[in-house]
Amino acid sequence: MRIGILGSGLMGAKLGTIFVRAGHDVTFSYARSERKLMRLARDAGASARAGTPADAAREADALLLAVHWSRVDDVLKQAGSLSGQVILSCSLPMNENDTALVIAHTSSGAEALAKKVRRAHVVSAFGTVPSEVLFDVYASRRKKKRPSLVYCGDDKGAKATAATLIRDAGFDPVDAGPLRIARYLEPFTLLVGQLAYEREGGPELTYRFERLKPAAARRSRSRSSPRPARG
Numbered sequence: 001m002r003i004g005i006l007g008s009g010l011m012g013a014k015l016g017t018i019f020v021r022a023g024h025d026v027t028f029s030y031a032r033s034e035r036k037l038m039r040l041a042r043d044a045g046a047s048a049r050a051g052t053p054a055d056a057a058r059e060a061d062a063l064l065l066a067v068h069w070s071r072v073d074d075v076l077k078q079a080g081s082l083s084g085q086v087i088l089s090c091s092l093p094m095n096e097n098d099t100a101l102v103i104a105h106t107s108s109g110a111e112a113l114a115k116k117v118r119r120a121h122v123v124s125a126f127g128t129v130p131s132e133v134l135f136d137v138y139a140s141r142r143k144k145k146r147p148s149l150v151y152c153g154d155d156k157g158a159k160a161t162a163a164t165l166i167r168d169a170g171f172d173p174v175d176a177g178p179l180r181i182a183r184y185l186e187p188f189t190l191l192v193g194q195l196a197y198e199r200e201g202g203p204e205l206t207y208r209f210e211r212l213k214p215a216a217a218r219r220s221r222s223r224s225s226p227r228p229a230r231g
């Protein structure tokens, strides 16, 4: 795939590099220094390059939006028309000092983004894990049990693209449903952040959802609620 990175900071730089290693063509864009973008592209590999947000968006199969919420309008303006394009967003709708969500409960950052780019297909993805785990998860991708990564969106094709890239990055994609589910996903990310950055053990934290198989679920139910003895 051709992937455009809109925001080449902690998340964008690492995910873009991982996408290159996984065999994709990547354009890094939107940083305060052009030299940083050029260095990033050089270090990521032969199929990476540096460009403007408009370069990144041109003919991209997917865009990763990875900027602070306060920079979303600016980077979208620089990217130009995103009509028909797939936007994977890890950007959370945080206030200036990153202490609270500015959109929650009755909407979400992902839904607000979808309203800004009405003709694009927005998927909320990659925002539920700290950037500190990304390279390690990719390095462990051949392990049988992968960490989960929840995503949600309204467009089937865009979600298939998201699932492929999530898998390529070493995670097990968990489809949480339509884009409005970002109302749950985004606060969940704050919980992950609390565990990663405010509790002991360091930020190298992933999560994994396990669905019990029906038989195992039945067995565990009968164990926890024994039937009364007959007779």
Ligand SMILES: NC(=O)c1ccc[n+]([C@@H]2O[C@H](COP(=O)([O-])OP(=O)(O)OC[C@H]3O[C@@H](n4cnc5c(N)ncnc54)[C@H](OP(=O)(O)O)[C@@H]3O)[C@@H](O)[C@H]2O)c1
Pocket: 007, 008, 009, 010, 011, 012, 030, 031, 032, 033, 036, 065, 066, 067, 068, 069, 071, 090, 091, 092, 093, 094, 126, 127, 128, 129, 130, 131, 132
């Ligand atoms: N970091 C995490 O672990 C994490 C986890 C989950 C979700 N998120 C969310 O993901 C999004 C990105 O987070 P991040 O930590 O990757 O942010 P970040 O490191 O601050 O990266 C943002 C990028 O935007 C660029 N930028 C900022 N202001 C700019 C300007 N005026 N002109 C041009 N470029 C500018 C930065 O440039 P420079 O490179 O020059 O600084 C950087 O490349 C946020 O919405 C965050 O809430 C982050």
